[in-house]
Amino acid sequence: MGSPEAAGRALTRRVIGIETEYGISYRHPAGSRELAPDDIARYLFRPIVAKYSSSNIFMPNAARLYLDVGAHPEIATGECDSLIQAMNHERAGDLIVDELAQKAEQILREELPSSSTPPRKGEGRVYLFKNNIDSVGNSYGCHENYLISRETSLKKLGSRLVPFLVTRQLICGAGCIIPAQGDQPAQWSISQRADHVWEGVSSATTRSRPMINTRDEPHADSSRFRRMHVIVGDSNMSEPSFALKVGSMLLMLEMIEAGFELPEVELRDPITQIRQVSRDLSARPPLECVGEKNISALEIQQGYCAAAKRWLDYRQEEGTGTTNAQMVKVVDLWERALGALESGDLSAVDREIDWVIKWNLLKRYQEKFDCALDDPRLAQIDLTYHDIRPGRGLFLVLEARGAVERWSSDAAIAQARDLAPETTRAHLRGRFLRCAEELHAPVTVDWLRLKLNDPEPRMVELGDPLSAHSTEVEELLALMDAHAQRWATSS
Incomplete structure (x- = not known):
């Protein structure tokens, strides 16, 4: 069932990065x-x-x-x-x-x-x-990035995560109306991305669009780190949905790295099955498995959630990072979301889970307009839910009215707009860029490197994404200060 020794081998502080594309x-x-x-x-x-x-x-x-x-x-x-x-x-x-x-x-x-x-x-x-599909069916992504050890086999890790990702949409999907096609009427889908992935684990991104991309591009010291690139997730408007999406994945990674006991599941046809799961709000139909009895999407998630709850008894905090208290909240929401699906009463999470919030909103408008799911007015509501303009986007209107739950605050988000994360190498990049902007210094920056281009090119490489301190960066900042008059004159 796990042990304190296993917990010690798990990385409970790791780099997370989110890529968001906007329509x-x-x-x-x-x-x-x-x-x-x-x-x-x-x-x-x-x-x-x-x-x-x-x-x-x-x-x-x-x-x-x-x-x-x-x-x-x-x-x-x-x-x-x-x-x-x-x-x-x-x-x-x-x-x-x-x-x-x-x-x-x-x-x-x-x-x-x-x-x-x-x-x-x-x-x-x-x-x-902030959604993942436009009116003509084109899809764009919300990608999650997780730092893992170079010693971890990304392909093996990915294959273990595929059943989790096929069913994760139940707890954090954004939901959407799939327009009528031919004889097929308009349908509700729990996930916006489920119809737009074509492989489980692959090194491709746009050509085959896998759930997990294995291209070896760590943006870090390649002898120590890998980057796991998850492509299958939906963009979230709801903070609790985002927390559950990222938090559940962090717990899965920790448990797999520690060798903690998890349900052994191998789906027969994950690409077909991710689409099946997205269309069924009950989550009860059995999914065909390899060499084992068939199991439902709900049962798969319940197994992982139960393991995560046991894992919390052993999980060790590492200074900064996601705290045990935060993970307790994640598992509590995970349990409640699955319990709501099992009972058919979604009211327990109708202020927290994106697809449930939107589904209830659409049902209210269906009753008001007395219309079918393919009514253009519902399509407009579906889209406007994701409008990011305060006072205009439907989700943000609900949030401003206190009709949905929060995990953060406007003040914390506003601070993040201006300041880099303080506990990772992002802090160093942020300081470097802010200094360069103030001094009009010519610089070049990427994820791994900070380069001052004048008067003599000098570059610092930040191979450890978890380190927020660097003597070399301090020296580079001092050098920039020493030449401040040079750039002030030239500008």
Whole structure:
């Protein structure tokens, strides 16, 4: 059942990073004026390009902001070492891109007047959606990154996690309406990403879109670390859903690394089965397994949750990181979510789990409009749930009214917008970038390296993502201070 010795071998402090891609659109209510996503993205990133001569930058809070394939703005958080820290920085990304959207609206008011007569400015709106599927079925991701030891076989680890990921959507999916296709009526799906993955574990990303990407790109000392790249998860609006998504994965990684006893499950056809699970709110139909009796998605999750609860008796904290108290909250929500599914009464988690919050919202509107699931008004509600503009996005309206639960605060999220995580190497990157910005110093930065380009190129490599201290970085900052007058004169 596990032991204190096993707990000692598990890494309970590890780097977490979240990559969020946003859907984008523009509407002008006074006429038919619309813009293609590529065009909107150019307006969105115009201030960034004007300042940095690039649409791919690192910011003073240590996050990376860039324009991804398909004209999707994307933010990758700085390295975090706890789920609450990761939550704050993931939500801070919403603030950052929404600020860009508001600036883009100001530019468009001047450059793209209304088509009405007489022209009316100031009405066009840029919309950013933290979701994973657009109106024509294209999918974009929310990727999770977890630091693991180089000694861990990523492929073997991935194969053990596939049954967990196939069924994890039950507890943290974002939910969506799947439009009618041919004779198939519109359907409800617990997950937005379930229909858009094609392999369990693979080194590809866009071509086959696996649940776990095994490409060896650690962004760290490759002799010590690997990066596990999870592609299958939905973007979350709800803080408890995010905490459960990340927290349950952290617990699974800890238990697997420690050799802790877990249910032995191998699904016969994970790609077909992840789609089956997404369509069934009962989670009860048995899934065909290899060499064992068939088992339902609910039973699979119950087995993992029960193991995680036992693991908490042995789990050892490592200074910073996700605390045992936070993990107790994660397991409590995990249990309640599964209990709600088992009983069919979702009220126990209808303020916490994204897909349940949205499902109840849609049902209320169905009753109000007396309409079927394929009604365009419901599709609009489905989409507007993910609008990140405060006062406009439906989820954020619910949050402002106190109708959903919080795990963090607006103050903590606002701080994460401006400041890097303090307990990882992101802290060093943030200090370096802030100093460079203040002094107008020419620098180059990536996940692993900090480089001062003038007067003589000097680079520091940060191979340990968990280390927030570096004598070499201190020397580099001192060198920048020594040359401050040089750049002040040239600027």
